[in-house]
Amino acid sequence: MIDAPSPRGKCSSGPKVFGIGFHKTGTKSLGAALAILGYRVCGPVGAKDPNIAQRAEGLIDALAWQYDAFQDNPWPLFFKRLDRHHPGSRFILTVRSEKAWLDSVVSHFGPHDTPMRHYIYGVGHPEGNEQVFLDRYRRHNEEVRAYFRHRPEDILVIDITAGEGWEPLCGFLGLPTPDHPFPKLNTRDRRMGPGY
Numbered sequence: 001m002i003d004a005p006s007p008r009g010k011c012s013s014g015p016k017v018f019g020i021g022f023h024k025t026g027t028k029s030l031g032a033a034l035a036i037l038g039y040r041v042c043g044p045v046g047a048k049d050p051n052i053a054q055r056a057e058g059l060i061d062a063l064a065w066q067y068d069a070f071q072d073n074p075w076p077l078f079f080k081r082l083d084r085h086h087p088g089s090r091f092i093l094t095v096r097s098e099k100a101w102l103d104s105v106v107s108h109f110g111p112h113d114t115p116m117r118h119y120i121y122g123v124g125h126p127e128g129n130e131q132v133f134l135d136r137y138r139r140h141n142e143e144v145r146a147y148f149r150h151r152p153e154d155i156l157v158i159d160i161t162a163g164e165g166w167e168p169l170c171g172f173l174g175l176p177t178p179d180h181p182f183p184k185l186n187t188r189d190r191r192m193g194p195g196y
Helices: 025-038 052-064 075-085 097-108 114-123 128-149 166-173
Strands: 017-020 090-094 155-158
Touching: 017 025, 017 075, 025 090, 025 166, 052 075, 052 097, 052 114, 075 090, 090 097, 090 166, 097 128, 114 128, 128 155, 155 166
Parallel strands: 017 090, 090 155
Antiparallel strands: none
């Protein structure tokens, strides 16, 4: 079963926008910002699907045609496939300091397993597996940067947790800046569910 929201309205004819940063890097805030900008956003899907390893490609292929923008898992894992299947798309790599990311992951997920984390990291929980999670996070960010190294116009690297927001995002997407604050979801003092 697909646990994505049903899309509303018509898909934009403009380029698709894929958020390809790992969870806990401001992905939920990015999704909220893209929704404010008018994109139909698909968030995380398949987190508890025990067959996600077998279903992920089909899932992302099906959903990618139904939305304008995408964030959280499993989207980051398929940035190369998405680039091939949706030429002209824009990609956003949300990042944060390694220590802050790892602290957040351990604090948020602790000893609790999900099929999605097994799929991403090879183990289902970060507590006791900190180095495994950190190595995978590093490898992903390095792979994204290497892949887009000759196409800087197609990738935005942004640290929402450090205060970056509308200016780099709207500049990258060629859109006017909204007249209200950039959304900040899942901060330590205002946690709103998985994603940040």
